[in-house]
Amino acid sequence: MEQNTKEKIQNIINENEVLLFMKGTPVMPQCGFSAAVVGVLSHMGIKFNSVNVLEDPEIREGIKEFSDWPTIPQLYVKKEFVGGCDIIREMHENGELTDYFNQAGVTAE
Amino acid sequence: MAMTANEIEELLLKSFPNAKITIDDLRGDGDHYAAKIVAAEFKGKTRVQQHQMVYNAMNGKMGTDLHALALNTSAPNS
Numbered sequence: 348m349e350q351n352t353k354e355k356i357q358n359i360i361n362e363n364e365v366l367l368f369m370k371g372t373p374v375m376p377q378c379g380f381s382a383a384v385v386g387v388l389s390h391m392g393i394k395f396n397s398v399n400v401l402e403d404p405e406i407r408e409g410i411k412e413f414s415d416w417p418t419i420p421q422l423y424v425k426k427e428f429v430g431g432c433d434i435i436r437e438m439h440e441n442g443e444l445t446d447y448f449n450q451a452g453v454t455a456e
Numbered sequence: 457m458a459m460t461a462n463e464i465e466e467l468l469l470k471s472f473p474n475a476k477i478t479i480d481d482l483r484g485d486g487d488h489y490a491a492k493i494v495a496a497e498f499k500g501k502t503r504v505q506q507h508q509m510v511y512n513a514m515n516g517k518m519g520t521d522l523h524a525l526a527l528n529t530s531a532p533n534s
Binding site: 380411415416417418428429430431432433434437438 | 503504507508511514516518519524526527528
């Protein structure tokens with residue numbers, strides 16, 4: 348991965364408390380897995396920003412290497428990689444995600 | 457390009473020889489699977505680390521040959 352791609356990704360992560368790398372947009376997700384994570388966050392009332400990787404091939408490939416994670420979506424909270432669709436879903440179902448956001452100091456609206 | 461459940465299981469067993477692995481073909485299209493893996497290697501690892509270990513075991517096939525592999529990982533007796 349090129350250095351400027353890495354910096355670009357790091358900057359976006361630094362600037363956004365809750366950030367979802369996804370396919371499509373929260374209003375119009377282009378993939379069921381991205382839609383599932385948007386659904387969880389919306390249901391919890393967590394405000395988040397998103398990056399549509401379909402609009403940026405550089406980020407789409409770069410983020411996989413950056414996170415050492417081969418799939419999209421990817422959720423970052425306060426610069427920390429929380430997980431992909433399976434993990435977010437599982438954490439939501441067992442209540443861990445609420446604790447996680449509380450501990451991270453992210454409050455629902 | 458798709459993979460069979462057996463191919464996935466064989467790959468995973470190379471990295472987790474004593475694991476208990478259950479693989480479901482979710483849509484019958486050879487491209488959307490769910491894998492439940494119970495392996496001693498996961499002990500003490502976070503869920504993200506566990507999934508990364510599985511993706512590494514998949515040898516780069518995840519996200520290329522295989523579109524979707526829903527993961528449920530755990531260590532024995534935990």
